[in-house]
Amino acid sequence: MISFDVERIREDFPTLNEKVNGRTLVYLDNAATTHKPKYVLDAIKDYYERFNANPNRGAHYLGVSATELYEGARERVRQFINARSTREIIFTRNATEALNLIAYSYGLKYIDEGDEIVVLISEHHSNIVPWQKIVQTKKAKLKYIYLNEDFRLDMEEVSIKITDKTKIVSLAQMSNVLGTIYPVKKIAEYAHSKGAIVIVDGAQSVPHMKVDVLDLDADFLVFSGHKMLGPMGIGVLYGKEEFLEKMPPFLMGGDMIEYVEEQSTTFAELPRKFEAGTPNVEGAVGLKAAIDYIEKIGFENIQRQEEELTAYALERLKEMPYVKIYGPLDMEDRGAVISFSLEGCHPHDVATIVDTYGVALRAGHHCAQPLMKYLKAPATSRVSFYFYNTKEEVDIFIDSLSKVRKWLGYGS
Amino acid sequence: MISFDVERIREDFPTLNEKVNGRTLVYLDNAATTHKPKYVLDAIKDYYERFNANPNRGAHYLGVSATELYEGARERVRQFINARSTREIIFTRNATEALNLIAYSYGLKYIDEGDEIVVLISEHHSNIVPWQKIVQTKKAKLKYIYLNEDFRLDMEEVSIKITDKTKIVSLAQMSNVLGTIYPVKKIAEYAHSKGAIVIVDGAQSVPHMKVDVLDLDADFLVFSGHKMLGPMGIGVLYGKEEFLEKMPPFLMGGDMIEYVEEQSTTFAELPRKFEAGTPNVEGAVGLKAAIDYIEKIGFENIQRQEEELTAYALERLKEMPYVKIYGPLDMEDRGAVISFSLEGCHPHDVATIVDTYGVALRAGHHCAQPLMKYLKAPATSRVSFYFYNTKEEVDIFIDSLSKVRKWLGYGS
Amino acid sequence: MDLNQLYTELILEHSQSGHNKKHLEDANCIERGHNPSCGDDITLELVCTDDGKIKDASFTGVGCAISQASTSIMIDLIKGKTKEEAEKLADIFLSMIKKEITDDEELEVLEDAIVFKNISNMPARVKCAVLSWHTLKESIKKKDSR
Amino acid sequence: MDLNQLYTELILEHSQSGHNKKHLEDANCIERGHNPSCGDDITLELVCTDDGKIKDASFTGVGCAISQASTSIMIDLIKGKTKEEAEKLADIFLSMIKKEITDDEELEVLEDAIVFKNISNMPARVKCAVLSWHTLKESIKKKDSR
């Protein structure tokens, strides 16, 4: 672990020095996507300039190099999440595709009439809509675990919703709206005791904290590269080998086959069985570089910085009487995402106004409409931090926010 | 159209100046993937450094910029293939995913027991294996159009295989093994007269010649960015609006929804209905830059250069008595791909030996095992050119090839 | 674009006063319009007479200041007009946003609605401004085909 | 890696002579091995005696020079050995390829098969060299469990 100097770190991120509307960018939309350090951009460039090839099938120098880089990235991901074997690491396009893969392959095969799939009410659409399709096709049932007043989760509600009929429990480790970090390990233990498998959506957790699949005893874990300094177009599906082995392939085509006859096909070994077509070597190389960078910074530093910023932002927001926060108000089990609304102001107007001050935040339903309905909020504003954000940026954000109501014609 | 100076063009491609085994790289594996010009790499870098954001959902400056770049790339693709509307342009991961999308969405909905799907025997696995799944699931039939002695296609065979029972005809416009360019327009006309729809796999054609979906009257067209100077991880599905409109979504999650309730969902308008999760803006931006570059060179120049190289290579190969060529021997309706074998030499050994001379070619089944079986060749060697290759490179390739048999212990 | 040009007094007045935001007892032409991505959701209520006039109009629903103001300003404009006139105005408004019509004289018929002219410079907000006008067109189209 | 080290006389001789490439009438242990990605496909035939000896061995099939030579050299080596000895040799060979054993003295038991030592520097060809040895192990394992 190196000592943490945020100003020096910010020099690694060209975008953070961009001007927006004449002001320096204050980027607080990291839950949507993060910026990329030079180290990652250089790795991509270097790959294309020196090693580019279609891997797996090449006996020539570049083909071998590309294969080694691609498989090296897989091994890096394995270490990063502490999987047992690279056979358990599938590269996908993003977390969404990974969840669809599980739904189409595992879901269509193992869910039967009357079975139940359980998710949290705070799930991202990517962890809801695929399951709706499965339960509709299979005459199964999709059940929601609701939250407490404090936007946290009650084990009693968990034990009511997860029953002997439950076959799949699928939940985000951290909510991209509320910032709540859920007790996945405890839930997994309970779900396993009922005979259900557990899918962890790590899109918001993997970039921000050490996620250990063995420790969590997750049966599946999915996440996206672009939310953790990596390029767009690459994501990861981790699955326990015993499940992946017996699941049918999802996408079909080159690379995932063993023998193709005119009328039938046998499939390749894991992990290639689930990777059809030319792999995204660039994406894998970029994701590996991102993991290198993250581990160089160190999760301890990352978490300390994010906690400081989140605690400070919560404190400042709580001082504003017309602000309502959707999410835990203290720092226990919460990440660096804060959703809020301003009385009388539509989040869309809030976003437009703070944008003119250079502040990038997100407004809308955050791909979590069932949660919005549950919260009775048609939309919220959201800020989300990463380790490269600063206290000064929180100040600029709060300053710009304090001007919103005046712009919209309110006295204060 | 600018004047064509291959040496100047090669300066745009850093990889082409790489050393391999102490020799300058001679890259003849362009059908697998192409290298990227600086112009494309700069576009990617510029995107990440100045405009990176999660598009579609952002009211802030970067979010708007990323959306404009992403949609601008879509419009560029629309022009490039002459589609009627951007609603018909879906970004996918690669050609393989695009074919799977059609199979899962159109195929599962519209193929019934007894229906027939027709492909060519020379198809890539990506255009075979997804259909095997559909016909197995639906008790339908997968039929193959076989080829003539000269590796071309006979309209009589076409009219025997495509019948009133045929619902889908799916074929590559150009074979990635034989180099044959098939008369897609004529086949489409015939298929339409029988009430079938036509899917064109443009993975090998779109990078090398003007493909006009209206002129071909293709119902669907798929291709991959990485085979046409673009980055990995981006592909395109074109589909006629009337078909895309009535097809159910494939991947589900963020961005492709309209309203999500706990138990049901309504879906977004085209093209977003088919684009789930965070889009690959980098990939779209890179693909747009690749199209810009290709059109700056001009297809007329590209085809002239490729024809010259292919004709020359065919001539030189024909002079070698122990070489057998799999594919048309003249230049009529053929692209810049040549598969061949050396008597008594396994293609894998050929690849290893020429690699030590810096020559990158491909050996194996080229993801076309049914064709290999049909040709009674367990594997072949393959060279494939792009406009940045030179006559001198063909000479180096032929030189290295002429040494293969000696290395393997044959007299000459 | 300057915030001063976006959140003008006129727009704020309309978005907050709510003088057009209500139900109409005798509405005979009700149309819902929505932008799923930002959550704007309005319902336009019209009272159309047999001779093709829009006798009264109102709206309900939620949305940002821009969509609420645009709806309210539109209602003020179309009240008392014929359906053809209203449709024509909607077309002019949409052309203004697309920058197909830029001549201020031509736009004069839009009266207060001309205040949205510069919204085309804010791609993220265009949808908010045009929602009610699209809804109006949709409503007239359906009414006519009934 | 130099081609001279790869396509040695020994390897070429074995890949072309075909003296071990044939069917055995009395084979009682037949195992197929393949590398789908490069098309190598061999079938190993063993004649095993009741007291656990490999009395005779041969192979058929197609493949590159490396896989053909590796198979033929292996057959020369294991003929007359017990199954345990043959399995041990296969383990040593695979360890050599993985660079787990590098000491030439330890590798001496592999006799001619030591010629493949440097193949580990050619990742694209490793699969070709190890195919027959994996097939041998598989074959012995199955025979034993029968």
Ligand SMILES: Cc1ncc(COP(=O)(O)O)c(C=O)c1O
């Ligand atoms: C004819 C053909 N179709 C489909 C593909 C699949 O392309 P991708 O691997 O980029 O999905 C290829 C390339 O490998 C091809 O040559």
Ligand SMILES: Cc1ncc(COP(=O)(O)O)c(C=O)c1O
């Ligand atoms: C909790 C959660 N799950 C899934 C996703 C989907 O990620 P992606 O869009 O990269 O597939 C996101 C991000 O949008 C998320 O926040």
